[in-house]
Amino acid sequence: MNSSVDGRLARLRGSLPVDEPGARGFERVARNPDCTRLRALTIVGIDSATAAVQVYGEPAREGQSPFAIAIGNRFDRAMAENGAAELLELYRTAGRLTTEECKVVIVPDMVPIGSRRDLKHVMAVRQTITQKLLEQKLRRDPKAPNIIVKPRVLVTLLGLDHGIEPDVLVASDSDAFYRPVEIKSYPDRAGKTESADIRSASRQAAVGVVALRNIACRMGVRDVAALVPALGDLVLRIPGALKPTLRPMTLKGEVDSLERAIQEAPSNLEELEEMLPAGSALDDPLVLESIPNSYRSSCREYCALAQHCKQAAVANGDPVVLGDVARETLAAAGSISRALDLARGTGAPPRTPAEQALAEQLREAMNEYREAV
Amino acid sequence: MEHRGSDTILSVSTPVDKIRSKISEVIRAKQDALQKMESVLSDAAATPAALDEAQSEVDHLTAQWSRLIHELRVVQFESPERFGAHRNRAGQRPMREQILDLLDELGVPSSPRVISEYAFACLGIELPIARFASLRRDEERGYSRDSSSKPAWVVPALNSTGFAPIPRLVAISVWPIERRLIGPRTLRVNHLKILLALIGRVDTLGPDQEATRRVLALIFRFARSVPGAGQGVGEPDLGRIRSAAEAELQAIGPTDDIERAQAAERLAKLPPDRQVWGLPPMIKREPQVDYKVSG
């Protein structure tokens, strides 16, 4: 089954290379289930940024500032330095690891990128090392490490293996298996922390949980949900310092929506192939445009196609341009111009009872507005 | 937030004419960037991306051009100073020797960053971390050509299970096997041993106040994760840090030694070259099982 799926996916990709989405790209498959376009791109293995630039010819906008990348790298390195001393201290003060539980393995140190000839080989070696360590833990070997920095695990989506590198895996000797840790250089401001940051960090940790469940399943574990509960740790940064804070999180909602997306992927691939004319590929703008999207106000947060979808929504007067509440309320009217006709009583009279009620509602609001201004 | 500037040292050793040729290059590049911009503007079918592309190209080159002008003015007016700091300070002894001495002082396999910080703190020498990668390859080539040509080689530490080399942890080939092995707890044990070595080194620094301040700063950073080191409360004293570090070492050191000793016995059975350079890790092809969602 695997080779045929690869062939089908490669055909759908056309001239575009396969992007390794990593956790950040992978969780997009569950982000907007109604948006078939984003889901198709993710299943086929194309990143939305690549699509925006290569297919729609939009200027590349998605990028992180070099200063943000610098602080991110420095914070990651500070956590892994000196045998992950900072992380050990963090988990000791939180009472999660005792002094004896200080077994650390730093995978990138064992297989640094520079030392080998090509990247594929390095990744394969890291995967093998991680596999051995996880097997060690499954055998409840006392020497199994408590902290693994930057392991590499596979998540299969439609037979296509995506390499996922959770920042850290942590487990005390008494834990049955590891728990993924997501390290983010966002400042931890308790209640004032950006909710969009928490959401994306929790989703990426959830990809870690799904990856661990995937590899546990390959290692013959039957009840993966019991072995790897939907839990993860967020390590954020104390504002203004390079010191970490530990926030354990339950990820039931995020893991559940991810697993549902993976489960539906095969049927999505069939749908996609039925929807497109034979032999067409996603690198052709017309084909991509023909796949239905579902533009929401939250798309700007994670998808590079948001600008393009907005222009399309404006072009055909889709009420979502005025926000999600407008989209739902004006659903009966279908478009902004129709809604305005109903409000003013111009144009075709209301056809359905729903349009009748909406017309009445809008007319009433229009009069109140005119009177009051 | 304390910050010691970025890590990589950009060694600028371009004399005046070199900058001038660079500037003329940039000017030519800018001219054809402007032509490209004009052609994009004239043809109607150009996508906004192309226009943006040309525009950012021009911006980029202008920024580069103004920077080089700065550079030219700086170089012309200042007395030519030899850049490349790391060469004039560490001039007399090749880097390889210095790393061997530092490793002896540290006593355990250490990462390039720790060695470089230790060298700068104690001796004020700057050892750029980027140089370690090339050093590692030279040592490997040198050893394979003729292993007896040098008394001691800078070699990677070895993982105690499977004996895979760990390139980012360097050791000395003449060290006994168990000292070059890294068991599950060894990273933590070595961290504590380095901390104790640093504390020991403080009183050997003598009158050099600057070095003492740097070493103390390094000690406090290393001691942050040691329970009972009493960080942050008043003036931290070395005595308490030393006893705390020794206590933790006492707790985990013995088990680590035993593990490494057992691994050393197994490694001793291998041919001498493998005892120094370890065994490359095998890549396992795992079976293709589709992941069924539980529950």
Place this chain on the structure above:
Amino acid sequence: MSAAGNGKIPELIANEAVTAVLKTQWDGEPAVRLDSPPGAGKTWVVERLAVQSMELHREQCMISTQTNEQAFDLARRLASGFPNRTFHLFVRKGLLLPDVLNGLPNLATIRSGNDLPVGPSVVISNAAKWSWIQNPPLFDLQIVDEAFQLPDYRFQQIAGLARRFVLVGDPGQIPPVVTCEIERWKCDRAGPHVACPKALTERHPGVRRLALPVSRRLVEDTVRFVQPAFYPDLPFTALSNNGGRRLRLTTPVSGRASADSALDLVAKGASLCMVELPAKITGEVDEEVAVTIVRMIERLFARRATMVEDGLTRNLDPSMIGIVCAHVSQVNAIRERLPANLSDVFVETSDRFQGLERQLMFVHHPLSGRADASTFHLAAGRLCVMMSRHRVACWLVGRTGISDRLLRHAPSGDRTLGIEEDSEFEGWRAHLSILRKLADERRIISVQPGN
């Protein structure tokens, strides 16, 4: 007879639980948190605690409720239940009392703090009124009713009035409404905005916790749906089994109107079923759902339905029927279509329905006709209140397509650092488990808007 757990009949288990709660006062427990599922007789326990405290322990007891209505309802039940004991109702000057209270001789009304009774007594008032009392006496026992609707910062203002506390409430219902910004306390599990029993247990894990294991209101069939969805960690059973409460439709049906098949399903013993209209996105106000609910009620009266409750048969009366919706606009749409003779049917939002019950209930499903499910509509507490008000039967009315709207739902709700509860996911899980169970037991009937 549906035996629960250790084989005893539910009545016995219920009494044992209440006795255990009453006994805590004999041990002098400083604080007791009593979690009770819907219709488990919370007020019944509050009454006994109050009378025990006054009569047996000769103590001064105060009861704090959330609203005046709850205070009046409690005062009426206490005064009529114990005719020869005097009770006191503490209200502000000028507040109009319902006339049913004026006729009770043993209920004294107090209007100001300094004529509170001295010596053993029971005084009932709402939490806001208690917090404005001037130089109050120190009561021995304070019972807080519907405690899960009282935010912690309000409980703090009345906690100083008594030595011992009993906090009684239903954990599954709608959490206290705080409208202002709470970013300063969002990560604090014992924050001022949290429901007071949760905050108390968080601050003092040692507080005694009890639970009422039997629901007097819900029938066995409903408990099988409600308990796993909304109270996974508070197991409880029904007091009366299915036979005890039935709806009977005396006249057979002439035409085969599909709305009637839903009524027949209930007549055959189902206590929960769903009526689904064709799929359509309608936003908040949905005329066809309102029309369907009103027609079903009219059909009930047209077929001269009678109510059998624990052996007592009564003709169906409009006051036995309740309709609950998520939005006020939906409530108004239904009231607009109710004929004059059905004006006694109680139509309200779920927030206002807390603590009340009716024999028959109609629910305008909160997710019906919505384009996407927000945290407000997914809230488990809202659906729990809606589906636990009926003594005999409940009909959910909504559009088709809710379950696949749920399956295509991506969690977009906001998470808080370090707080385990993800209310959006709990709500999503509860909604889906209810719909799946209804579908599995073929309790979903599709209806055309016409008939």
Place this chain on the structure above:
Amino acid sequence: MAGEIDLVARLLAFESGKALRVASHLHVSLQPHALVVCPLAMAGEDTTIHTVAIGHVGKPPEFRSVPDPRFREDEYGLFTWLADRIVAYFDGCRSRGDFPQIWVSSSPAAALLDILADRLRYNRDDLVVKRFGELLSYATERFPVAGQQALMTATGALRQHFATGQQEAEDEHLGTVLVWIEPPAGRNVLAEVAATELIPMGAKTDPTFDRQVLDPLVRDYNQARRKNADPKALARRAQAVHDVLVNVVRPVYEGTQRAIRILGRLNLPPLPALAALDERERDEFQNFMQSRDAGFHLPLKDKPKPAAFKLADREDAMDNMESAVLHEDRLGRARARLAGDVLRGTVRNPRKVHLGPWRFEYSLEVVSQQRVLRVRRRDELSLLLDTRLKAVVTDIQRHGRTTTVSLRLSSGGRAVGLPHAGEVIELGPGAPDWLGIIRTRVQMAERLNNPPWTHSDSGIPSCKPQDGGAPRDLLGVLEGLR
């Protein structure tokens, strides 16, 4: 259904390509001496200011920046420079008995000031910076409270008065809101908005700008500093960074000033509640400064008692603000009418029954055609025209679209008099009670002066069992008491 008026306004704005006014009164008090602060942080470095533009309303800005905000000394130089202006402005306001008002472009800028205040006010090594953090904390602690006038965001203020033809989330960008309010003649407003969206108006510079222009310049400066080149070269490179940053922050400053000018030019009558809000702000400011002089601590985490006071304050402020807008702003009134919070109808058979000497009972019925009505039995409503007249709902009957609400007056019968039949009246929630919070605080202080064990971290008190055990059949005994 909430938000219908705003939905219609957005529809019309989208159609006409120009934002529409959605307020009949001015909702914010424009302090003539307000201070406009536009800080820009370095991406990823959350508690730094790379450059700032500061200036009073209507005045040209002063710019100040640091080449690399990651160096503590330069950064503290900027904070001290900023502190002088803020301290001078705050002290000036205090001496005049007035309150300071700080304007920022949008909520990310407010969040940046908030994170700075939360950190700098605990600074131990520089007193001037500590003072700066403390004063800034006044504005940032007042920001989440409804109706506050201390820290205003240009986007927030404009959104209270205008409805644009775009999504709520897109209103966070000041540039796009300004384009909608004053669209350029003859240009497609949506294209203009798409172009304006690229210009940063929040608190961070654009990543592409960082990569191509800012990062190389900062890197040069660092390099020169590390080789401790002579001060002239250092100054030149610092100047290069400064010039580039000024071009980024100037449009943010001008946009904020323009927003204030637009609000001023609306010359709408100020909301009557603004007088009370200003008064409240003055008191809060004086109390804040007094407690700073007394050296009270500004905690990040609250104990139960202070948390209770703060939450009660915020709830009271929110309720008063909502009822103020409902009573005093015609559009607020229209919103409430559509949402059903206000009952509007014609009076029917008003009755005045004589109960006894000087005691009359007034009752009336109101017949309304409103589609949605949130009024319920036992609710107390006041006459919006004259809030002294209060009535309690005794019964609600709805037949089709007409709802008949019967009410009994609970006060104001004599003072205001019964409305006569056929008159159209409006009843709704009571007028805002601006002094209520003072009585609440006094009462809470009295109730909470010794915190109960339930809200302190002293353990659970011991059980004090009743003398004599419980009777065996407790339930039976209780039944016997009936």
